[in-house]
Amino acid sequence: MFGFGFPEIASTVGRSEAACRQLAVRARRHMDTGRPRFEAGRREREELAGRFFDAFREGDADGLRELLAGDVHMVGDGGGKAPAGTKPIIGADKVAQVLAAVAAPLVRIGIVVEPHEVNGQPGAIFRDRDGKVLNTFALDILDGRIQTIRAVINPDKLRHIGPVADSWAVAREWNQARPSPERRLTPTA
Template sequence: MTITDLFDELRPLAFSIAYQMLGSVTEAEDVVQEAFLRAHQTIERGEQIESPRAYLATLTTRLAIDHLRSARVRREQYVGEWLPEPLATESTPAERAETTDSLSLAFLVLLETLTPQQRAAFLLREVFGYPYPEVAEIVGTSVDSTRHLVARARKHVQERRPRNLATRQQRDELAERFFAAAGDGDLAALEELLTEDVVLHADGGGKVQALKRPVHGARRVAKLVSHGLAVLAERGMRIQITELNGEPAGLAIDADDHLIGVMALDIADGRIQTIHSIANPDKLRHLDPARSAG
């Protein structure tokens, strides 16, 4: 099998592993590129790869673990709150991941609380369905240690995971009502769509103005969202509803058709429980072809 064949067949899997490990599209692409470069070098040396799929999964995971360890140092120095890079799930290989829920921004933020090794073991076992012996070999531990890693990570995740996921139709309808109410400045209607303990997170990366810390509570969040969209409208910007990370989201697009921000909605029990607003331009370039081309 040539490296081109490997790339075409296995890139979706490699990208899904790297992205869910790192929460960054650009960093995931770097890891995948490095993994395939190493696979190519192995093939060039004439070495036999018995299972390309297992080989690429191992390379990608180990590279992602190393990358995440160094990335965490940078994220500790990040200006404001760090959020994952949003992913257009309808147009990327990551949509082939076995569960859409595992791509949600809320889930990726939750995974940030795990150690790199816990995160790898949990994703390989719980999301990608690898048997424990393979997971143990990939992360470099015994099977017993791997079971403990996964168990601890699973307990941690289950305690903090959303209470109840809505159907896609319910999510889409709720998103339409949310952005309509926010655009109209209808605070009462907006509050009705939010859980009492809703949280608004924002990531400007120190490059654009953004909240310095999360905002809690339906009343405060409704006022902030409504005011923010009103300011955008005054500047000639519009909201386009789409899907990011398997969730409904609004794209804020300026008069020149450039993307200047996204707002993703995490929904549970028929209401919005978390909002992730990302305006750091470095995290939006891959979603904005016109800007990335420039």
């Protein structure tokens, strides 16, 4: 690696020597196969994202589950300034259930999901009934499955897109639209 040994690389990147050696082995193997890291072309990724957001709008947990990698991660960034989970949700079953559960109340209160490229990935911008930005989703896709769903709801990170919605007001309205009180959006620090 540009004349540096594994001890220097490990120190620089904050990983163990063994981890750095393993990364190097994988990188060499990857380069030897000549296969691109991301196999899905732009069209395939957009089609998968389209099916994902259709299933999301319909609250179709089974349809969502089919599109997710088994170990999919869903992470949210509220930055302490918006309602968001503090821990990632991991696994196709859990992520599909959560997404299906939030979809109907969102649609009921007038949230619109607009497919849109987000940080170079297929994704969507969620807008309130007044057209203000509520949050974004970016989808990391590999091997024909969604590996990670990155939700950004932190208003400071959304302002460049346009006027930002009051996510706390939307959360209160969403909670009223939910049929069951045990699944309420709660503020996090």
